[in-house]
Structures are given as structure tokens and as C-alpha cells.
Amino acid sequence: MKITETKIPAVKLIEPKVFGDERGFFMETWNEKAFREAGIHATFVQDNHSRSVKNTLRGQHYQIKQPQGKFVRVTRGEVFDVAVDLRTGSPTFGQWVGEYLSEENNRMLWMPPGFAHGFLVTSDMADFQYKCTDFYAPEHERSIRWNDPSLNVNWGVTNPEDLLLSGKDKDAQSLEEAMDELTEYFAAKTEHKP
Template identity: 80%
Template sequence: MKITETRIPDVKLIEPKVFGDERGFFMETWNDKVFKKAGINATFVQDNHSRSVQNTLRGLHYQIKQPQGKLVRVTLGAVFDVAVDLRINSPNFGHWVGEYLSEENSRMLWVPPGFAHGFLVISDTADFQYKCTDFYAPEYERSIRWNDPVLKVNWGVIKPEALLLSVKDKEAQGFEKAIDELRKTAVANS
């Protein structure tokens, strides 16, 4: 398994070794010892699986309490996956990284707690699977606008009007408002 740092060193790109022949393939997608050696000390409590059609954009999601680390991968189709650093004291605060994940490249992305996360489906359909380090808490979930002018995430979208967004994502807040709320939550919890 090859694990490399992205432009944001805490976000890791994972490329498992895939062993294939005429019968199919085998790959290891999680090995606690290998991941810990690469600096990923995660205990997973929840696995999720979503299926989305082309031009679906999900995100940018995060939780103001119970932040989730996510190990994400695509088992059908392809997506452009994005992580935004929301850790206020991080040298990479407000920066984003994006990677193409697909069933063909078998890549995975480790998105640590404290990041907003989202993906855009670029194939006809995509099955997106991810392991989480904390439970989903809808009362703490928030969303930042996919096209926030401060973040300037380059999704590669040619026709924004063709995107399929949930109501929650259509009504998502801007980055600056999200940061104000995160700061207030941090002060209240200290």
C-alpha cells in the first residue's frame, strides 16, 4: 500500500496494491498497522455507502461537534473528492485539496477530523463508500457553499446549472460564516 501526503500533509492519498487475474482482483483497503505507521491513528465507528448520478455534488459537509475523520473510496464510477481544512490553528486553514477517486484507480483519501468534505460525480453513476471515526450527528452537521468565493475550490464544473444539489447544499452558508460559528463553538467548549 502506498500512502502519500497531499498538499495538506494531514490529508493522505492511499493507493492499495491490487492483485488481479482473469478471476477478478483482491486488494487490502484497511490495515491498522500500516495506517498507523503512516500517521493515521483512526478508530472507525460507522461505515457509509452512497450512490449518486453524474453531476451530483455533495458537500462541503462537516460537523461543528463530533468531527468525523473519513477514509473515502469509490467502488463504482468516478468522483472528484475535496477536503477543506477547517482547523483554525492549522497552517493550512482554509486551504483545500482535491483528488480523483475511481473504481479504476482504486485510490482512497484519508480526510482527518476538522475538515469539510465533498465530492462531485463525474461518471454516469458512482458508489462512494467511507469509514467514519465518529457517529453522524445531524444536529451538528453544517455545509459550506460548494462555490464559496473565499475558498475558490476548482471543481472543474463547466455548467453550474447542471449540478444536482440537495436542498441543504443549495442553502449552505459561506466560509466566513462557517468559521465564525466554529470559533464560537470552540470558545464555548473550552
Template identity: 80%
Template sequence: MKITETRIPDVKLIEPKVFGDERGFFMETWNDQTFREAGIAETFVQDNHSRSVKNTLRGLHYQIKQPQGKLVRVTRGEVFDVAVDLRPESPTFGQWVGEYLSEDNSRILWVPPGFGHGFLVTSETADFQYKCTDFYAPEYERTIQWNDPTLKINWDVDSPKGLLMSAKDQEGQSLEQALAELKEYY
């Protein structure tokens, strides 16, 4: 398993060794010892699985209390996955990292607590699975606008009109609007 830092060192890209033959494949997606050695010493309490169609954009989600670290991967299709540092005291605050995750590349992304997270489905459908370090708490969930002008995330979409988003995601707040609350909790 190869674990490397991204442009934001706390976000890690994990590339498992995939052993395949005519029967199929095998890969290890979590190994506590290997991850601890790479600086990911977390306990996971919840696993989630979502299926989405092409042009679905989910995020940018975070929780102000019970922040969730997420170990994310795609088991069918492909997504462009984004992590945004929302920790006001961090030297990388407001910066983002994006990686393509797919069933073909088998990549996994570690998104630490204190980060906003979202993804855009680039294939016809995508199954997205992730482990969380804390439980989902809807009363503490917040959303940053996917197209916040200060973040300048390059989602590589021609027109936002074709995107499929929940009402919650369409009504996300700007990073500037979220800053006071972020300073209070992070």
C-alpha cells in the same frame, strides 16, 4: 500500500496494491498497523455507502461537534473528491485538496476530523463508500457553500445549472459566515 501526503499534509492519499488476474482482483483497503505507521491512528465506528448519478455534488459537509474523520473510496464510477481544512488555528486553514477517486484507480483518501468534505460525480453513476471516526449527528452537521469564493475550489464544471444538489447543499453558508462557530469548536 502506498500512503502519501497531499498538499495539506494531514490529508493522505492511499494507493492500495491491487492483485488481479482473469478471475478478478484483491486489494487491502484497511490495515490498522500500516495506517498507524502513516499517522492515521483512528478508530472507525460507522461505514456509509452512497450511490449518485452524474453531476451530483454532495458537500461541503462537516460536524461542529463529533467531527468525523473519513476514509473515502469509490467502488463504482468516478468522483472528484474535495477536503477543505476548517481548523482555524491550522497553517492550512481554508486550503483545499482535490483528488479523482475511481473504481479504476482504487485510490482512497483520508480526510481528518476538522475538514469539510464533498465530492462531484464525474461518471454516469458512482458508488461512494467511507468509514467514519465518529457517528453522524445531524444536529451538529453544517455545510459550507460548494462555490465559496474565498475557497476557489476548481470543480471543473462548465455551468452550475447542471449540478444536482440537495437543498441543504444549495443553502450552505460561506466560510466567513461559519468562522465564528468554527473558532468555538475547533
């Protein structure tokens, strides 16, 4: 298993070794010892699985009071996966990193608590699976607008009108609108270590 830092050191790209033959393949997707050696100290309490059609954009979601670290992967299709640093005391605050995750490349991404997360489905359909370090709490869930100009995430979208967005994502706030709450909850309550 290869674990490397992205341009935001706290976000890690994980590339498992895949052993395949004419019968299929095997790969290890989680190894606590390997992850701890790479500086990922996570305890997971919830696993989620979503299926989405092409041009679905989910995000950028995060939770206050119960921020979630997420370990994400794609088991069918392909997505462009994005993590945005919302830890207000972090040197990479407001920066983002994006990676293509697919059933072909088997890449996975780790983002610690204090990050907003979103993905765009680039294949006809995608199954997206992820582990969380805290439970889903709808009353604490928030969303930053996918096309917030202050973040300038390059989704590779040429026709925004083709995107499929939920109501909450269409009505998401800007980073500027979220700042007071982010400062209150993320400045002291999330780690800023790589």
C-alpha cells in the same frame, strides 16, 4: 499499500496494491498497522455507502461538536473528491485538496476531523463508501457553499446549472458566515498535526 501526503499534509492519499488475474482482483483497503505507521491513528465507528448520478455534488459537509475523520473510496464509477481544512489554528486553514477517486484507480483518501468534505460525480453513476471516526449527528451537521469564492475550489464545472444539489447544499453558508462556530469548535478540539 502506498500512503502519501497531499499538499495538505494531514490529508493522505492511499493507493493499495491490486492483485488481479482472469478471475478478478484482490486488494487490501484497510490495514491498521500500515496506517498507524503513516501517522493515521483512527478508530472507525460507522461505515456509509452512497450512490449518486452524474453531476451530483455533495458537500462540503462537516460536523461541529462531533467532527468526523473520513476514510473514503469509490467502488463504482468516478468522483472528484475534495477536503477543506476548517481547523482554525491550522497553517493550512481554508485550503483544499482534491483527488479523482475511481473504481479503476482504486485510490482512497483520508481526512482527519476538522475538515469539510464534498465530492462531484464525474461518471454516469458512482458508489461512494466511507468510514467515519464519529457517528453522524444531524443536529451538528453543517455545510460550506460548494462555490464559496474564498475557498476557490476548482471543481472543473463548466455549467453550474447542470449540478444536482440537495436543498441543504443549495442553502449552505459561506466560510465567512461559519467562522464564529468554527473557531469555537475546531480551534481547540481538533488536532493540527500532519
